Amino acid sequence: MEDQLFRTIMGSFATGVTVITTQVDDEIHGMTANAFMSVSLQPKLVAISIGEKAKMLGYINSSKKFAINILAANQKDLSKQFAGQLNSDEVVAFETYQGQPIIKNSLAVISCELFNQLDAGDHTIFIGRVTGLKHEPHEPLLFFGGKYQEIKE
Template structure:
């Protein structure tokens, strides 16, 4: 079986299929986070799955935010941001902060002592408060690099996103964790 090789030195073909490209990217399972900045009346939060560790020394995290998102403007003007890694019990939070209001949801954010403009979701699997140390344009997104000032870790299973669906990591067994998709 032979696959046709793609040349990387050629520009994208005129018929580049963005929808198919997005589907291909969706084959990579990710966790789900809520990025937040500000507090009180100035609080703004959004769901994202473009989050990663940047460095252990110094402790850096990276979020990728589309330039057309309202969060982008807020992060461009902010010195701090928070990242709450959602637990498998927080799918409603993910939907809510992705623009699908959940009528029965009352998100609870906890302030971070000493950081007036950072609040983090309660009951998240992990939480990070970071100071923006760099911004890098990346096509139609910007990569925001944050130095982690405070973090916490809870023993909740994470919410997973794969192929356009939410899922969770089932309890570990001798064969290791398994993926369970939720039905939309």
């Protein structure tokens, strides 16, 4: 089965865009991800899927915690920055929430402690137990067909 067909079909499932953030010692690391889902209400669990080549894998294995920053429509450049698609020296301003670095002015933030993890082919699924939830009234950034989109009335 062709990789390109798989990507095309997966890309036809419209998603929001998140940046996963974590900190190991003094180093803050961020990574753009759309493989994110809600898993359980009692207890509150969410899941993310991280590729085997991503540096984020080692960071979460060390920190055992992470935050999921759901991006607002005006944060497309941050998505590109944390996907390694921008050659920018701009310093990203992080805030601290529940002891974790988060991205300012995101639509929502979910802070997590690592609950469980599962090897899944060339990715690792990290399940997080939710330790904090933060929300601001912004429009979402969307990803569909390999392109960024916004909600149009």
